[in-house]
Amino acid sequence: MPNERGDAYALTALCPIRDDARAETSFATQIRERLKSIELDARSPMAKVPNTYLCRLFVLDEVPYQDSPAAYERLENKYLVFVCELHGALDPYLTGMWERAGAMIRRVWEHCVGFEEVSDAPSFVRYMKRCQVTTTYYFNGSTDEPLAEQLKALYLKQEFAKFVAAHQGAAPEEIRRAFGEFVGRVQPSSVAGPTWRPGASELDGAVVDASGSST
């Protein structure tokens, strides 16, 4: 299926950038500057958008020419490209994106053709779907579970590996007692926490406790 693989969804959106003949700095350059100012990893505004597996924003200037006999094609516009792997259906995801990362969206998309019609979540969803191109050949590198489930699973795996290394060879009663403590600490059935922070790219500071603060 294009765009989907199980409950994982791949969005590719090409948003045309406005013609900039009269501008002092091209809109493409302005957008690049704004993209550079977006924080990365756990501090990225996209880390706050629920169920974002991975996303990327860039400016596409031109398509490469691949030698004769390929057709020599030129783009009519420059494009702001948004590619995103996410869990679930597209509409609720884009709604969540508008709600959690609205300030970033308004700043980055400001100079895109047609974006002036966007004023709220429904109009943002409509706009992105107009800009969507089909994602073919979609391969999802992880499971298609909700992001919070995956982060909790990764956290549990890491903690369990430490537990095994620390208790290997101990008496069964001791392992049982320690495992009880372990379960009490890591709370396997609580997706809210303790878990890993969305967007974290290294272990230092990645763990958040049940209340959402770093441990």
Added chain:
Amino acid sequence: MSKLDLHDIQGNILKAYGRYFYPKARYACFGVTEADGARRFVQGLVTLVTTAAPWAAKGAERHAKPESTVNVAFSYHGLREIGVPRDSLQSFPDEFAMGMKARMDILGDDGPSAPARWDPVWREREVHILVWINGNSVAAIEQKYAEVAGIARGCPGVELLRGHRGAGGRDDQDWQDASAIYADGQPTAREHFGYTDGISNPFFRGMPASESNVMGGGKVTGLPAQTGAGWEPLETGEFLLGYKDEAQEYPEAPSPTLLARNGTFMVYRKLHQNVGAFDGYLERAGSTFPGGKEALAAKFAGRWRNGAPLTTFPTQAEADTFAASWERAKGALAQAKTDRERAEAKARLADIGVKLTAFDYRGDIDGGRCPVGAHVRRANPRGALEFAQRGAFDSPGALSNRRRILRRGLPYGDSRERTDDGDHGIVFLAMNASIRRQFEFVQQQWMNYGNDFGLANDKDPLVGNHGAVGGDGGLPGGRMTIQTGASDPNPPYFCAGIPRFVETRGGDYFFLPSLTALRMIGDGSIDPT
């Protein structure tokens, strides 16, 4: 294919000298400041270089096996200083031009392996020409080295670069000496951790059958690995420039063609072995590991320390029986008196010896015998990555046939005190057509990472660059899972807290030219136009 011109290929590419009873070696580094003198040096060396031509039987008048061998290789900077034209220089692969130091991030040469900690000659100097001599005695090496030094003396602008670490904390040695480890006065094939080394090496098309065995040395065909039909030679172009490789094309090579053909690239790495940490870890973890420390040592390597492969000989008793039959067969050959006895003994030894290499992991996909993360299984998966994914690949060795390396080199130093201090390890030489695709890939993806094996970020237990938990100064952080088979009632065993057993102490990337190319370099007659 037509036969290889063995007289044009440097001997160490085809011959693992250790198998020819050369237990001693010397590696000498030279720097060049005058191109004319350097070319004269190369002209002189050409007359000494040992080729891959076969040696005649004992007592023959011509082509007898020499007392010592000589081989020569150049770093990128060496080729530049010696006056190789710029167009040729720019046609060499990037990683060779960058050199090993600049590839530290890819190789995982960090912390105690970082270039800042290398021997002075590799840290502070630019090594241009590497000359190495293998010999059947120290005297034979001294004699041959005197010839090399004599040539160098007559060549202005050619300087021996000192600064190799040696015994007693010295770091000003004139050269790197290496030697097999001796037991009872006899050279052994063991390295400092006690493993029998150098057992399995690639076999490629055109290679004389005497140099390696296609069974276990070639590529897997998908037929049973214990039979001849299970193997065929790898393409020559994986190991020599100018021949078709496993992708059915010529490997990336410098121009002109004559400079590249019959040459290859070589990685020199001086690898220090922390024998104290290794012994200590085996003692500690071996006290709780089922089977004890010898079994744990075998699980790390994928072979028992006597060389018997775990996947074929899963118990120590089987491995010991095999090793004893191997020793008996060697003894019988030594005792054989008539030609007929000798032929029979040789055949018997070959039958036994092939069990060391003619195996794969298709009956051991879950790692119950040889762990999925064991050293020899990581370094040469023998189709293990493909067998587990039936139907996903066109050929059963699709993922490993382009990642093979010829391993040469010898141990150095004395580790009888069994401490991490001191200067002991292996001078590791790897030869391949592409350093980036072969050696660097194996090092980065298979030694220092585990994803291809489904082992997350676990590293090779023996040679991985294990880090410390929470950064420098933390507890050792290496891990390994020792799987148990599906029918085994025991749980898997988890090794944690593995320290870094092997540290890089220097080295570089070299071009190992053909005899024709050596003459061209010496003559200054390379014309890339």
